[in-house]
Amino acid sequence: MSWTPNWDGLAEQIVNRTLGLERGERVIYLADPAIHPALLEAVRVAVLRAGGIEHATILGWTDRLSALRTPRGLNPDSEARAREDRALLELFYTTDVFIWLPTDFLRPASFTVGQSEWVLGRWRGRSVHFHWFPEPGRPREDPVHERLARLYERAILDLDYAALRARQRRVLAAIRGRRLRVTTPDGTDMSMQLVQDGWYHLNDGVATREKALRAVCARDREEELPCGALRTLPDAASVRGVLRYRRRQAIASARVALDRFTADLELVFRDGRLTELRAGENQAELDRQWQEQTGDRDRLSEIVFGTNPLLPLTCEGARVPPYWAFGAGGLRFHLGDIVESGGPFASSFAAECWLVDATVEADGEPIIRAGHLLID
DSSP states (O other): OOSOOOHHHHHHIIIIIISOOOTTOEEEEEEOTTSSHHHHHHHHHHHHHTTOEEEEEEEOOOHHHHTTSOTTSOOSSHHHHHHHHHHHHHHHTTOSEEEEOOOOTTSGGGSOTTHHHHHHTTOOSEEEEOOOOOOTTSOTTOTHHHHHHHHHHHHHHSOOHHHHHHHHHHHHHHHTTOEEEEEOTTOOEEEEEOOTTSOEEEOOSOOOHHHHTTOOSGGGGEEESSOOEEEEOOOGGGOEEEEEEOSOOOEEEESSOGGGGGGGEEEEEETTEEEEEEOGGGHHHHHHHHHTOOBSTTOEEEEEEEOBTTSOSOOTTOSSOGGGGOBTTOEEEEEEOOGGGTOSOOBSOEEEEEESSOEEEETTEEEEETTEEOOO
């Protein structure tokens, strides 16, 4: 990078403001010393100055180590994998705080995918996820990575956190228990009912011990920085309509490469289930990948609203919206497996479908118009 981030300021936000780390609390890191080493050092300094105890560090997988594991960083031996998971859970039972610092996200096997989420669903501590996602599929020297990093720093250090929390609560009041209609210029027209007394997660930059006491699932223990996501699980049976893409756009999906088909892709939902996938001339390939999936592959399982006013929804050179569309006006449909958010659906398939130009109405009241959040 030609520009040097304010690592000390970011560490201060992670350790003292977001976590409110207390003297004597034990900390586990997931980190790769080769990725932003100055950040790792700054966070360690902040932890020690706050009186925290460095309890353990989980290291990311190097190329040589990744070669011994699956493309998702898993142990290829299922019995050994289960022992690894249990050993990590036992370690977490002896600690208070987990900080996930950047690993090599340009290599999918640089960490064990899903392992920490499994642990957080059973542990009773709290965590901060500071991933600082690069643009996937781009070489390391591509300037898009620095552009994204600059956006992330601003969205963390310059954010008015109190104003964000107030805004998230106003958005929540506007959508809770209401029926949503989502439309886009590409022809998406979806509707779904939100549950009045259902699960709503506010990613507001707070990961204190008091907040952790209210957690009901792994997602509630994963405070993302930059923050801004408002998550909820819709009434699954109420989902209907069509999710349509007519331009090449990013979709992050496990086991089914949906982003290959977005130039001509339709997902049709009836009575809460995905009943048709249409991909034009690529239909045969999509059908082949889809038939290989198991479990609750046919569910729209989570809705994520972006609320951070300092995160734009686009960045020059990036296909994926900055920090997965946590910016104000972003919308994301999660398909398939949703165990991490405490949902009832488990599947080999999971996908993140972003809409950065959507219009959203709640019982007819506009909430988002063409990708602009209308609630200040």
